[in-house]
Amino acid sequence: MNKTALLGALALSILSPLALAEEAKTLRIGIEAAYPPFAYKTPDGAITGFDYDIGNALCEQMQVKCQWIEQEFDGLIPALKVRKFDAVLSSLTITEDRLKSVDFSKKYYHTPAKLGMKAGSQINDPLLDLKGKKVGVQRASVYDRYASEVFAPAGIEVVRYSSQNEIFLDMTSGRLDATLADIVNIDYGFLKTDAGKGFALVGPDFQQEQYFGQGQAIAVRKGDTVLADRFSAAIDAIRANGQYQAVQDKYFDFNVYGE
Numbered sequence: 001m002n003k004t005a006l007l008g009a010l011a012l013s014i015l016s017p018l019a020l021a022e023e024a025k026t027l028r029i030g031i032e033a034a035y036p037p038f039a040y041k042t043p044d045g046a047i048t049g050f051d052y053d054i055g056n057a058l059c060e061q062m063q064v065k066c067q068w069i070e071q072e073f074d075g076l077i078p079a080l081k082v083r084k085f086d087a088v089l090s091s092l093t094i095t096e097d098r099l100k101s102v103d104f105s106k107k108y109y110h111t112p113a114k115l116g117m118k119a120g121s122q123i124n125d126p127l128l129d130l131k132g133k134k135v136g137v138q139r140a141s142v143y144d145r146y147a148s149e150v151f152a153p154a155g156i157e158v159v160r161y162s163s164q165n166e167i168f169l170d171m172t173s174g175r176l177d178a179t180l181a182d183i184v185n186i187d188y189g190f191l192k193t194d195a196g197k198g199f200a201l202v203g204p205d206f207q208q209e210q211y212f213g214q215g216q217a218i219a220v221r222k223g224d225t226v227l228a229d230r231f232s233a234a235i236d237a238i239r240a241n242g243q244y245q246a247v248q249d250k251y252f253d254f255n256v257y258g259e
Contacts, residue, residue: 026065028085029055032073034163036189037251038091050256053247054108054238055089058218061234061243072162074140077102080221087220087227091182093142093213103222105231107215108244110258113143113206114183116171116190116199121178123203127154133177134159136167143180146211151180168195180206184256215258 031051033039039049047068059066069085076088080102094104115123115135123129127150135151137143139160147158159176161167168190170176179186183201190196206212220227238244239257248256 025063026067027059027062027087028067028069029059030069030071030076030079030085030088031055031090032076032163033070034165035073035091035185036165038185040189050109050247050251051089051091053250054244057238057243057247058089058231058234061237062230073138074162077219080219083221087218087231089218091185091216092219094215094217095142095145095213096210097145098213098219101222102219103224103228104217104219105228106235107217107258108235109256110215111182111184111256113146113180113212114186114201115178115180115203116186117178117202119198119200121200121202126203127151127156129203130178131155133157134175136161136170136176136179138162138164138167138181141181142212143182146206146208147180149211164189171199172196178202184252188251 031039031047033041033047033049035049035051037049038051039047042048047070052068055068056066071079071084073090076090076092077098079085080088088102092098092104094107098104115126117123130151131154134157135147136159137147139162144158144160147156152158161170164179164181164185167176167179167181171179171190172195183205186201191199191201218228218231220231235244244257
């Protein structure tokens with residue numbers, strides 16, 4: 001090996017541990033930025049929202065840097081499994097089905113599912129009252145699974161979309177009769193906007209644990225309990241030190257964490 005090559009190899013041997021140490025201080029986090037008020041884009045293209053702010057607070061607590069990587073919702077878990085990122089913080093619900101392929105932190109919020117429809121719609125028994133109607137759900141979500149297994153056999157037409165925002169657009173254009181989604185997403189992401197005028201939350205809450213899980217949490221690769229536990233400890237810490245409350249108050253006027 002000549003002198004130049006030797007010096008280069010020596011430099012790499014010195015820098016590599018530093019680079020590795022720096023990499024260890026960065027967490028790559030997957031997020032779908034089309035789910036207001038949890039994650040969405042500002043007019044200048046920046047990501048914002050409850051999920052994003054909570055994630056940054058957790059990274060600060062863990063003394064790491066958040067590197068946010070956007071991904072469509074139905075690709076989040078597959079991308080996590082092939083190591084495109086280290087964790088998913090994107091309103092993922094803890095369910096038995098998902099626990100077969102990923103691990104989760106403790107929950108960081110928990111809200112029920114609800115139907116959004118034209119104001120004045122009366123839904124007492126969804127399986128009867130929605131028969132023959134079109135209900136939009138986000139593909140690969142817990143709402144998709146419930147609608148596929150419960151609504152579809154009852155004669156309700158289930159229409160799947162890549163994002164909840166697309167569903168809201170089709171509701172305003174009259175191509176859909178209803179959506180089944182998170183109550184907060186429908187309320188803050190649609191009803192409280194100009195586009196949502198004339199629509200309302202209707203019918204019962206949907207909270208069956210077998211479908212709607214135990215709350216929204218941070219997903220990590222199966223077996224990465226160390227990272228899951230770090231996130232759980234950080235969630236406890238920001239709830240204790242007031243950071244969680246500050247983020248919650250920025251977006252909501254109620255307890256989004258749940259019981």
